[in-house]
Amino acid sequence: MYASVFLFYGENTYALRQELQRRKVNFLERYGQDALFHFSNQNRDLGMIKQALYAGGLFVSKKMVIIEGVPKDTSEGNTLSADKIEKFFEDFQQNIDKLPADTIVILLSNKPDKRTKPFKRCMDNLQLKNFEPYKEPQLKTLITSQLEPLKIGNEELSYFLLKIGDDPYRLVSEAEKLKYGLPPATSQITKEQIDEYCFGMVEGDSFAFFDQLFSDPVLAAQTLEKMKSDGENRNTANGLLTRGLKVYLTLLDYHQQGITSAKEIIAQTKLNPFVVHKNLKNISILLSYQDFIKSFFKQLIELEFAIKTGKYPESYYRLATKSILLSEHQK
Template structure:
């Protein structure tokens, strides 16, 4: 018997590993006839045990995958369900011919007996959220897999916007590669094509600040955060929008036309057209002050002055709330 527990924030890598294991098993042991997959939120412990204990058909091994069994089950209250306790008792009785993998999309409760039993007799495999050079390497690999190349500064820039949903990022990368065609992806491509929901909300947020509408600004900010957008990415896009407003305001005051502004700042015409409507809501002093406050938050975020832990972004939210209230 071989028992594994996959868990961690990086569900993309976890699913890819599970997919690879299943493919290798089917290749070695003759297809998927001896593969069983359960939705653990609904499956009974005895049902899983029966599947694991059934003799393999024309093969030496059986492969059983149970998804989200250790997580809170359907209809379960705060206390762990009886099914988990039953599974903890049955797990040692599973025959040697079975490979059993528990795959959890959220970190399991380490206090329950089933977790302790798997830790004792099996193997735990944690998939931590990607970051740093590992994340940069993953982005580079996906770009190349899609048949593209990417400039170094664009690679670093894109990494700031990566959330826990790496499947979404992979789809975004495919979009960037298709747009760039035979040349390398650059920062402008990413900004232009990035998830329109993000860019729309950033515009709405700065618009709310400009109109001194605290409710709109705060609601939009919290929507961005609640939707799982990367915190550094949110901050970068807000800073970028205020920087663009400042530059366009300066040129408007110098009586530059819309086309001249587009050419001079090398921005997409759509970005210029949308931003011109925001210019009148801010004085140059307000824009400079907003940018200074944003830089202060950015510095604290990078230096650890604002602590952001896994699943706990309260300090960042508080700092951004104060910023909005200060500017409104």
């Protein structure tokens, strides 16, 4: 077992990257940039990696060598073939005893294929650190730390987690949005403030849907299907769609009245400032599609009423919405 050769792997890429960054920063502070070598998809050359691993430095003795995608990373974005990884590992295993004593090696693979020989060799010879998904207490600790010095009660904390989901990157992003968006005098966070400043999982998908609505209706229809799988139920997805279309209709109405100031519209409607600014930039597109927007909104309302009154089963919602979207866009 080699004490200075590590494998970082696991589904929790947030925790993995945080740990990697912590080690890099500590190392850089002590030994400088010339002693750190980081190979990723953008600069991963096996010859350069060997040079960094085994060659002695003229001005540095202590080295840290980080190699991403080894063992074979099955996640998207990996560009190194399994054959090349196998060849690299054979060479690495044969020469590992030649590693300078002061060289730290960190292999990084988010989703390694555990059936392969390279991974099994890692299990036998390297220091392994598996970054597993955070459990709920860890997620709550992460949120609380990101919100400091603001306070959040356990009920509000659970609500925040339910709304945003369990992706640490999203949780950190939405916590920062909440922290820096609230008035300076705020000390205790409420559910109403979470709703005002933060976007949930399905809301994030709804932004993607509306971004694609006019440019690529087929892709928008695919996002609609994703919203169904991500969302709690039909009511959630339908509510987000109709609210989004209402925003479009509201901005079009104000434009027809000659009111184009985002500040004035926000003051009068209490709409989320981000939503208003984002869509005012595209007012010319909204104007060219206003008939489509009105018709789509009207048919969604009629569809919802038909399902609630038993005319159509609830399972019909996704197919009908997709059909409305594509047929209306083709007119």
